[in-house]
Amino acid sequence: MTTSVSATFKIWRGDASGGAFVEYQTQLSEGMVVLDAVHQIQAESAPDLACRWNCKAGKCGSCSAEVNGVPRLMCMTRMNDLPVDQPVTIQPLHTFPMIRDLVTDVSWNYRQKLRVKKFSPRAPDRPDGTYTMYQRDIERVQEFRKCIECFLCQDVCHVLRDHEKHDEFIGPRLLIYTASLEMHPLDGEDRLQALKDEHGIGYCNITKCCTKVCPEEIRITDNGIIPLKERVVDEFYDPLKIVLRALGVKKQKTAK
Amino acid sequence: MAGVGTWDTHDYDVLVIGAGGAGLRAAIEAARAGVKVGLICKSLLGKAHTVMAEGGVAAAMANVDDRDSWKVHFADTMRGGQYVNNHRMAELHAQEAPARVRELESWGALFDRTREGTILQRNFGGHRYPRLAHVGDRTGLEMIRTLQDHGIHQGIAVHMEFTVVSLLKDAGRVVGVVAYDRERGRFHVFRAGATVLATGGIGKAYKITSNSWEYTGDGQALAYDAGADLLDMEFVQFHPTGMVWPPSVAGILVTEGVRGEGGVLRNSEGRRFMFDEIPENYRSSTADNEEEGWRYVTGDKEARRPPELLTRDHVARMIRREVRAGRGSPHGGVFLDISWIKSKVAGGAEHIKKKLPSMYHQFKKLADIDITAEAMEVGPTTHYMMGGVKVHAETQMSTVPGLYAAGEVAAGLHGANRLGGNSLSDLLVFGKRAGENAASFAREHAAASVADSEIQSVIGRALQAFDRPSGENPFMVQRALQEMMQENVGIVRIESEVEHALGELELLRARAANVSVDGHREYNPGWHCAIDLDNMLTVSEAVARCALARRESRGGHFRDDHPGKDAALGKVNHVVRKGPDGRMQLEAVPVLPLPADLAQIVEENK
Numbered sequence: 001m002t003t004s005v006s007a008t009f010k011i012w013r014g015d016a017s018g019g020a021f022v023e024y025q026t027q028l029s030e031g032m033v034v035l036d037a038v039h040q041i042q043a044e045s046a047p048d049l050a051c052r053w054n055c056k057a058g059k060c061g062s063c064s065a066e067v068n069g070v071p072r073l074m075c076m077t078r079m080n081d082l083p084v085d086q087p088v089t090i091q092p093l094h095t096f097p098m099i100r101d102l103v104t105d106v107s108w109n110y111r112q113k114l115r116v117k118k119f120s121p122r123a124p125d126r127p128d129g130t131y132t133m134y135q136r137d138i139e140r141v142q143e144f145r146k147c148i149e150c151f152l153c154q155d156v157c158h159v160l161r162d163h164e165k166h167d168e169f170i171g172p173r174l175l176i177y178t179a180s181l182e183m184h185p186l187d188g189e190d191r192l193q194a195l196k197d198e199h200g201i202g203y204c205n206i207t208k209c210c211t212k213v214c215p216e217e218i219r220i221t222d223n224g225i226i227p228l229k230e231r232v233v234d235e236f237y238d239p240l241k242i243v244l245r246a247l248g249v250k251k252q253k254t255a256k
Numbered sequence: 257m258a259g260v261g262t263w264d265t266h267d268y269d270v271l272v273i274g275a276g277g278a279g280l281r282a283a284i285e286a287a288r289a290g291v292k293v294g295l296i297c298k299s300l301l302g303k304a305h306t307v308m309a310e311g312g313v314a315a316a317m318a319n320v321d322d323r324d325s326w327k328v329h330f331a332d333t334m335r336g337g338q339y340v341n342n343h344r345m346a347e348l349h350a351q352e353a354p355a356r357v358r359e360l361e362s363w364g365a366l367f368d369r370t371r372e373g374t375i376l377q378r379n380f381g382g383h384r385y386p387r388l389a390h391v392g393d394r395t396g397l398e399m400i401r402t403l404q405d406h407g408i409h410q411g412i413a414v415h416m417e418f419t420v421v422s423l424l425k426d427a428g429r430v431v432g433v434v435a436y437d438r439e440r441g442r443f444h445v446f447r448a449g450a451t452v453l454a455t456g457g458i459g460k461a462y463k464i465t466s467n468s469w470e471y472t473g474d475g476q477a478l479a480y481d482a483g484a485d486l487l488d489m490e491f492v493q494f495h496p497t498g499m500v501w502p503p504s505v506a507g508i509l510v511t512e513g514v515r516g517e518g519g520v521l522r523n524s525e526g527r528r529f530m531f532d533e534i535p536e537n538y539r540s541s542t543a544d545n546e547e548e549g550w551r552y553v554t555g556d557k558e559a560r561r562p563p564e565l566l567t568r569d570h571v572a573r574m575i576r577r578e579v580r581a582g583r584g585s586p587h588g589g590v591f592l593d594i595s596w597i598k599s600k601v602a603g604g605a606e607h608i609k610k611k612l613p614s615m616y617h618q619f620k621k622l623a624d625i626d627i628t629a630e631a632m633e634v635g636p637t638t639h640y641m642m643g644g645v646k647v648h649a650e651t652q653m654s655t656v657p658g659l660y661a662a663g664e665v666a667a668g669l670h671g672a673n674r675l676g677g678n679s680l681s682d683l684l685v686f687g688k689r690a691g692e693n694a695a696s697f698a699r700e701h702a703a704a705s706v707a708d709s710e711i712q713s714v715i716g717r718a719l720q721a722f723d724r725p726s727g728e729n730p731f732m733v734q735r736a737l738q739e740m741m742q743e744n745v746g747i748v749r750i751e752s753e754v755e756h757a758l759g760e761l762e763l764l765r766a767r768a769a770n771v772s773v774d775g776h777r778e779y780n781p782g783w784h785c786a787i788d789l790d791n792m793l794t795v796s797e798a799v800a801r802c803a804l805a806r807r808e809s810r811g812g813h814f815r816d817d818h819p820g821k822d823a824a825l826g827k828v829n830h831v832v833r834k835g836p837d838g839r840m841q842l843e844a845v846p847v848l849p850l851p852a853d854l855a856q857i858v859e860e861n862k
């Protein structure tokens with residue numbers, strides 16, 4: 001790519017009361033990502049263009065937006081991976097309330113996290129407060145803990161995006177958060193009842209759209225949601241367990 | 257724009273500014289002490305700089321090498337800081353870091369493991385033994401998420417996307433702050449018995465930096481304006497390995513973990529130039545041949561470390577020297593190669609991806625480079641601020657009562673140069689101490705009120721840029737400042753250039769006083785930048801003044817006109833404060849002398 005190439009961007013400008021796409025032209029340079037173009041437009045012609053960012057390296061999950069209709073991190077989307085013979089559209093996440101331009105109100109996600117029962121570890125294994133855990137026991141949970149809370153999966157999940165079940169379904173990010181606690185080798189809490197009754201795991205019909213957009217390549221559905229669903233089924237739909245529960249026999253936590 | 261309007265008022269016992277590792281740890285501790293805690297941050301929760309830390313957190317747990325102990329960690333920190341550190345902070349840090357790391361594990365953190373099932377520790381520059389607890393190369397994410405997920409259940413009130421613009425004082429102590437919320441642009445007054453600054457660094461004063469937009473020196477400038485002393489402001493760390501290509505990612509960090517895992521530096525002739533010069537005080541502990549260096553990386557306790565793992569200041573200058581001498585890489589850096597270890601390790605490419613997943617990802621995505629097959633191009637990048645708010649070692653209180661500081665915004669622990677991994681542990685150790693002490697201060701000092709007229713004048717100042725119809729674009733002034741600092745007060749300094757910088761800063765200040773912003777107050781980056789400019793100018797001036805006064809080279813501060821150390825200057829720290837006439841004053845104060853027991857530890861570990 002030579003420095004003389006320029007591109008047209010259609011960026012959504014507006015606030016909760018409404019808005020429209022505005023066209024901007026800017027020069028492209030080698031290695032540029034979408035976030036660079038947004039910054040350049042800000043510096044050249046639109047200093048009040050609102051967008052979030054921090055790390056510029058895909059580590060913080062701040063710069064989420066929909067680029068040409070696809071939920072992505074702007075800082076990890078290279079311009080030379082996009083067709084620039086036509087305008088590049090950039091718009092805010094759809095699933096959350098608008099604040100301004102590319103910035104949406106994602107506070108709902110933070111409120112959902114508070115609803116998930118917190119980590120509750122067993123007593124330390126050694127007097128110095130440490131635990132024995134082997135790498136193989138923590139690998140799965142380490143995968144979930146790679147999450148950078150970009151909320152792209154929340155944005156794309158149809159249960160939230162199209163059906164707006166925000167009151168009944170915590171969404172894929174919070175499901176893998178729950179999975180990271182449920183499968184944590186030290187945790188002793190039980191979140192299955194809540195998953196079923198309050199957090200709406202049943203709404204997920206395994207379309208895997210969340211997994212497709214995850215920039216951390218977390219296998220949200222296969223490794224997180226499906227195993228959780230199986231635990232819920234085991235717990236609540238296993239005939240033997242139903243009988244035991246009816247008899248008031250205290251349940252045992254499934255092996256972790 | 258209309259008048260300054262009204263504001264909301266919030267009351268807390270302890271108010272923490274900043275939600276990185278230091279701020280979160282402070283808030284958790286203050287909440288544990290049973291007081292009412294408020295937490296303010298510029299970004300969303302969990303996005304602070306700490307999330308970007310890669311390599312690890314240093315703590316002498318001795319899980320991998322049982323010869324390690326707090327004493328060795330202490331001696332390493334002092335040596336790295338070239339003995340101008342606050343020794344008491346270095347001692348507390350080395351002693352308390354292991355407990356702070358273990359505590360994270362009991363809050364849910366999952367560090368990589370040893371075969372025995374304990375926390376794995378890796379090698380890092382300047383640390384004698386493998387000491388950094390880590391999770392691949394995303395340690396900061398693990399740390400901030402653990403603190404965040406634990407913190408939200410402790411009854412802390414979080415105000416995300418708020419920027420503090422001024423501290424409020426009453427009868428000589430800090431009693432709160434004025435802030436605006438970025439989303440709506442409204443002003444808020446927070447009243448508190450004690451205030452903790454945990455705002456991080458100043459990297460955005462430079463053009464090439466690993467730091468984000470948040471690092472505009474706010475905490476240092478807020479403290480300075482409130483009359484607090486700033487310490488060691490000449491000591492800026494330039495990390496040796498930032499990305500240099502493509503231009504849009506220049507400065508983004510390449511973790512030292514790459515070298516810890518066996519990555520080597522080569523110039524355009526293929527030579528491992530780090531062997532060319534090894535500083536005197538590290539000679540006995542550094543390998544003098546490639547084979548021994550590799551044995552060290554693989555855990556051979558008899559082997560000495562490869563010279564790539566010397567301290568950052570030295571490695572950064574060596575790289576600069578190669579580039580200046582015309583032996584650099586095509587885009588003005590040098591080569592960092594981890595792919596060569598494939599010949600040494602079975603399943604090499606997979607091993608590299610497993611150990612350095614985010615580096616693999618970062619280069620693949622941003623530079624089209626597969627680090628398991630090719631060398632990276634790297635060069636120095638502005639990374640960390642050793643200097644900052646002068647604090648009491650044990651309580652973290654600044655020189656202004658009621659104002660505390662912890663983490664990167666505070667100074668003292670690292671002296672002239674910070675060792676990698678010593679920041680994350682700093683955040684935990686001193687964040688906890690700050691929270692604990694702020695809570696007890698707040699118990700004894702009720703919040704006070706501040707006259708409305710004072711609050712109005714703060715708000716009026718913050719809104720000025722809207723009133724100027726045709727001033728300069730604030731982003732242009734910011735860019736000019738960054739280029740000027742990079743050019744004149746960067747990795748290699750010289751008297752004439754630093755003096756020139758001080759003159760330029762005057763001119764930039766005049767330009768900053770004349771910027772204008774358009775539009776509305778809601779999430780307006782131009783306005784945010786206009787407000788940040790004053791802070792960046794204050795810290796830049798402090799860096800320049802201290803750099804001018806230190807007529808020697810030490811740690812992160814290198815003077816081309818005084819390349820050697822000066823024994824007399826090695827016994828002083830520089831303090832700057834706002835003088836009665838509003839101008840910056842500089843004072844040289846004696847370094848705290850080492851007590852005999854600590855001096856002996858230093859001697860034994862030479």
Ligand SMILES: Cc1cc2nc3c(=O)[nH]c(=O)nc-3n(C[C@H](O)[C@H](O)[C@H](O)COP(=O)(O)OP(=O)(O)OC[C@H]3O[C@@H](n4cnc5c(N)ncnc54)[C@H](O)[C@@H]3O)c2cc1C
Nearest residue numbers: 274275276278298305306311312420456663664677679680
């Ligand atoms: C890429 C990278 C990699 C690193 N790797 C390592 C490593 O491996 N090991 C290590 O030990 N160190 C590492 N460091 C250094 C370390 O990450 C930082 O020094 C450390 O995280 C700083 O933490 P902190 O809590 O002091 O501040 P931060 O985490 O930066 O938090 C600052 C907080 O203050 C808030 N804030 C700032 N100004 C204001 C204001 N005016 N009003 C309100 N809020 C404000 C911000 O919003 C933010 O929440 C690395 C740094 C970088 C950039």
Ligand code: SF4
Nearest residue numbers: 157204206207208210
């Ligand atoms: S798999 Fe489930 S959670 Fe993921 S997008 Fe589809 S419905 Fe939503």
Ligand code: SF4
Nearest residue numbers: 147148150151153214
């Ligand atoms: S799971 Fe993936 S997509 Fe969802 S928030 Fe986390 S990182 Fe983003």
Ligand code: FES
Nearest residue numbers: 054055056061075
């Ligand atoms: S800016 Fe951090 S993920 Fe894009």
